[in-house]
Amino acid sequence: MEKNVMEAATKKSTAPAFIRADALLEHWQGHRRLSRRVIEAFPEDKLFTYSIGGMRPFSELALEMIHTAAPGLRGIVVDRWMTREEVNKSFPKPKSREELLQLWDRVTEQLNSLWPHLSEQRFNETVKVFGQYEGTVTWAILYFIDNEIHHRGQGYVYLRSLGIEPPFFWER
Amino acid sequence: MEKNVMEAATKKSTAPAFIRADALLEHWQGHRRLSRRVIEAFPEDKLFTYSIGGMRPFSELALEMIHTAAPGLRGIVVDRWMTREEVNKSFPKPKSREELLQLWDRVTEQLNSLWPHLSEQRFNETVKVFGQYEGTVTWAILYFIDNEIHHRGQGYVYLRSLGIEPPFFWER
Numbered sequence: 001m002e003k004n005v006m007e008a009a010t011k012k013s014t015a016p017a018f019i020r021a022d023a024l025l026e027h028w029q030g031h032r033r034l035s036r037r038v039i040e041a042f043p044e045d046k047l048f049t050y051s052i053g054g055m056r057p058f059s060e061l062a063l064e065m066i067h068t069a070a071p072g073l074r075g076i077v078v079d080r081w082m083t084r085e086e087v088n089k090s091f092p093k094p095k096s097r098e099e100l101l102q103l104w105d106r107v108t109e110q111l112n113s114l115w116p117h118l119s120e121q122r123f124n125e126t127v128k129v130f131g132q133y134e135g136t137v138t139w140a141i142l143y144f145i146d147n148e149i150h151h152r153g154q155g156y157v158y159l160r161s162l163g164i165e166p167p168f169f170w171e172r
Numbered sequence: 173m174e175k176n177v178m179e180a181a182t183k184k185s186t187a188p189a190f191i192r193a194d195a196l197l198e199h200w201q202g203h204r205r206l207s208r209r210v211i212e213a214f215p216e217d218k219l220f221t222y223s224i225g226g227m228r229p230f231s232e233l234a235l236e237m238i239h240t241a242a243p244g245l246r247g248i249v250v251d252r253w254m255t256r257e258e259v260n261k262s263f264p265k266p267k268s269r270e271e272l273l274q275l276w277d278r279v280t281e282q283l284n285s286l287w288p289h290l291s292e293q294r295f296n297e298t299v300k301v302f303g304q305y306e307g308t309v310t311w312a313i314l315y316f317i318d319n320e321i322h323h324r325g326q327g328y329v330y331l332r333s334l335g336i337e338p339p340f341f342w343e344r
Contacts, residue, residue: 014192015193016292017189018189018191018313020189021188022185027314052333053329123188138190150324150341154325157224157227157330160226162225169319170315
């Protein structure tokens, strides 16, 4: 996955820094605040049932974001990956929007407390995310964020097709 | 828009570099290669006509990506912003998929040639994108990329609802 990015990042580039760790975390949390508002924008039943083209309902897309972000960043920091079962136990499938939002907010706290443990050296090291996907830490974290933006964009289509105006994309 | 990111980035952080300029360009172009495959995945008529919930067809979302990326990065580099009319003249509305892909590939070249003009100092400077949206250069470029991921995710829903399997998200 994204072999070129991996190579560019592992080469110990001396190119200008594009973004530093503190700003990147804030950027990520800004995206997460928007995704939280998308969860809130769904009528509660539609959150768990509505989809288009055989895709998953938004609650399941949001749970994927949760399962990726906190167990993912934890794996990177402690260098041990939770199994699928451990992830499901740690962040069990929510039965209501309120439960989903509680999981969401736990992830927010966890990301904030894990983040300071990362260094530029660690960003450039190669990891095997959940024992499966190999790339640099930078690549992995961008993948977590991009995957959230990707699925959240799909939630926007669900909302529009339900006649609901989604939150502004630029508000974080 | 994203006030916190702006502030974090303008504070002259000494935090570790998360990603450097060369890897970020490659990351962006990787996303653009995936978006190009999404354009190719649509049946040509559906590319220009199909939508859900009153949204724009994917050809128009792709044209927005084109209008943002090259005129946007050019504006950042030369510090002068094209008007809406100049942008439309430079990248006119395509009448076929082939024309759309040609515009797309022109943008690819332009980004590659503009990119080396950027420095870490420039990334931290504040710009008014298209004379309207104020933030750091880093914020603006992330916005361009995130907006593409967001709209491309919507294209995935269009494709799925047409019974078409989209390209793998992780292939760049």
